[in-house]
Amino acid sequence: MRGAGWLALTLIVLPTIAEARVTRIVVERSEAAGNGFTMLRGRYEGELDPRDPHNRIITDLSAAPRTARGTVAYSATFAIVRPNDPARASGVLFYDVPNRGNARIEPDPAGHIRVVSGWQGDIAPQPGVQTATVPIAAGLTGPVLQRFVGVAAGSASVPIVGGIVRPVARPLPVSLDTRAARLWTQTADSAPLVPVAAGDWAFADCRTRPFPGTPDPRQLCVRGGFVADRAYTLLYTGRDPQVLGIGFAAVRDLVAFLRHGSRDDHGTANPVAGLVRWPIVTGTSQSGNFVKSFLHLGFNADESRRRVFDGANPDIAARQVPLNIRFAVPGGAADLFELGSEGALWWSRYRDRTRGRGTSSLLDRCRASNTCPKIVETIGSAEIWGLRLSPGLVGTDARRDLPLPADVRRYYFGSVTHGGSQHGGFPLTGEVIPPGYPPCALPLNPVRTADIRRALLARLVEWVRNDRAPPDSRYPTIAAGTLVPPDAAAMGWPAIPGVPLPQTALNRMPDYDVGPQFRYVDESGVASRQPPRVRQILPARVPRVDSDGNEVGGVPLVALAVPIGTYTGWNVRTAGYGRGGSCGFIGGFVPFARTEAERRQRGDPRPSLTARYRDHAGFVAQVRAVAWRQVRDGWLLPEDAARTIAEAEASDVLR
Incomplete structure (x- = not known):
């Protein structure tokens, strides 16, 4: 050890039983995190047996260098926040998948243990970033x-x-x-x-x-x-490709160790031994794609065939993460030639006739091993418009809704940008909503989604820990008439002067042919045909909108119930490469006129703010009524409702 602050933590492994192969965990720094919690930061080491069926799916693992025991070694960083008093621990461990190495955890008022660790092996080690070190398949x-x-x-x-x-x-x-x-x-x-x-x-x-x-x-x-x-x-x-698919096994084995392990191979105790009963994984955007692929590739069963995570929340994740591919780029975002949507994108079994890829689901492997978690999927408008979510809802032929299994809930946030905004849906006093990212046509969408996601995560905990089911899924569907072809007429889009038509902003989904060495359904293998050949463009469906242009059919958001403008999950590029098309996954905002006179002068078909709310007090009264109704119905926590009301009171709306 390198000093008193270093601590080696080890799991004893019985020679006749295959167990999670974390061989060493080293706590490099331990510090007070406030509120009776401690933050542990360090690194861990692990080994994988390439012959084990749980590991064979990792692309190029068999070509990686071996230890004297015939295993493949890797290492990764980690951080853990745990309560100092074991009696305060809730039994829940939240593993928050880092996004491109970025991860921030802090004390959880509910007593949950929070964990992050490195999984993306192509990120160079650097302070404050969660990274993994994986071997190179030399010669390939x-x-x-x-x-x-x-x-x-x-x-x-x-x-x-x-x-x-x-x-x-x-x-x-x-x-x-x-x-x-x-x-x-x-x-x-x-x-x-x-x-x-x-x-x-x-x-x-x-x-x-x-x-x-x-x-x-x-x-x-x-x-x-x-x-x-x-x-x-x-x-x-x-x-010399890196064996990046090891990132899935690294997460699997760390969480299995924290849940079941007592000591590592060097005899030091697991720092949360006996405190973990219900691990839950969450991931946002790229990290949510990781969660989907983690489940799909069978990594929710550890090497002893035990369930790793009891609950999962893939958030704003429209695709799989293209990690288990030779020369992978796991940090892409559905741009031209970027992989991630070639495999299964649906929770129930679906026959992908359009692409000729048979019948599959994201849960096939965990169904076979009886290790599927309870799943709360949170998804938003920008994922449909910018990240090609549609096939996950209606398949690659876009003909009918795909059913959800009983252990999956889906909650759709309509008319929001990717990940939501830090605003509450209306500008605060003295604050000007910034213009859209240059060169996008519309100003940035200000609708916040973190509040409702926070409430839904609390419901996921109740579902996992107490088997108390969360609300029924809420998302637009073909059957309800709320999911329609992507054109203004079918959507019911209002003709707002000076605003682009929405269909120009849709990032349409290609059907790529990347060669015979690629395992399409698993989003794994070798993409030998580059650039990919585009066989066809797949059809898509998008949400209907109301007379204001705001999407219907999703979770009730305060900002959509008491709007001050039209909020979109799409935007249009105004300059440079791709001008006139999608501006990525950036949402927009088109404010209402303040008065009816202004509205008529503009030719705006949407009622003005004064016609809706009369004055500032009327606006705040409606926000207050809707926010507390959301608390009653379980969509908001009381503290978030109170904050939303305070923001409405402080806003400039009709002052």
Whole structure:
């Protein structure tokens, strides 16, 4: 050990029984977290048997280097917040899947233990970020595809990195000879790929030396510099892939150890031994996609065939995470050629005739092992418009609603941006709602969803711990007439002057052919055909809207019940590459006119604020009535209702 602050924690493993193979946990720092809780930070080490059926699904695991015991070793960081007094522990462990290494946990007033850990092996170790160190399958090669969009005009060269938010380095090319690679440009996703001659680009750094620059396998240089409104697609042969699918097993084995283990292989006690009865996993966006893939690939059964998580909340997760793929980019976001929607996207069994991929569900493996958790899925408008959620609701043919199993609830947040806003649905005094992300056409959507999700997570705990079922699912459906074709007329969209039509913003879903080595249903394997061939564009359905343009059929949100404008889960790009199409998964906002005179002058079909609420007091009274009704019906916690009312009182609405 490196000092008194270091603590090794070990699970004793019986030689005749396969158990979760965490071999060492080291607490590098222990500190008071306030309110009678302690924060533990450190790292853990584990080993996987490639022959074990629970691990065989991991792509390239068999090619990873072995220990003397014939196992494959990995390590990851972690953080745990636990109550100091064991009597305060609720028995619930919340594992919050980090998003691109970002994770923040704090004391839980309900006494729940909170845990995060690294799983994404392509993130370099760095302070404050949860990371994993996974082995390299040395000697393996394959095609590597990387796109560059929005490069600043005239840039001499750009780093070859993937993902968004936290860019990660891509594999090195086998050769720097551009004749053995390809580069194309595009003016829009729907436009053809135009080849760039091999002599007009280089694997090189041209920032200090003109083209062809200084040879560099981690930089891309183009003769004459990059053009800002074009996309560049690079294809080369990469070598030595990381075995990124180990991230699923790393989470599985850590939680199994915390739930069942007593000591690690070095004899130190599990810091939460005896305190964990009901583990629950939550993940938002990319992390929610991780939760879906974790369940789908069978990782909710540990190596002793025990259930890992009793409850799960994939939040705003429209796809699977493309992690278990050679040369994977798990940090993408449904842009052109990015994988994640090729496999099962539905909770019940569905025959995917449109793509010819047989019958499957996300829960097939946990059904077979009797290890499925209770699931609360929370999803929003931006996931339909920007992240291709539709097949998860109505299949790839978009003909009928797919049923939900009894152990799954779905709650849809209508007319919201991806993840919701920090606002309460109306501007606060002295605060101006910021304009949309340049270059989006509409200002940012201010509707907050965290309040209702907080209440639903409390209901998930009750369901897992006490078998008290949460409310019935609430989401738009074809059967109810609230899920319709993606055009303004079918949606009932009001003709608001100066506002784009919604169908221009839909991110339509391609059916990709990435070659015979890819296991499509499992979103796993080797994508040998790059760029993918687009076989067809799949049909989609979107929610109907009311006369204000706000979506119907979902969970009742205070902001939609007492609106001050039209809220959208979509937006339209106004400049640069993709102009006139989807502006990603960013929602918009179109405020109502203040008075009827203003409304008539604009030609706005939506009633004004004064026609709806008369004055500020009338607006606040309606917010108060709706918020407390939400508490009564179980959609809001009392403290969140009180905060929403206070925000309405402090707002500038009709002052």
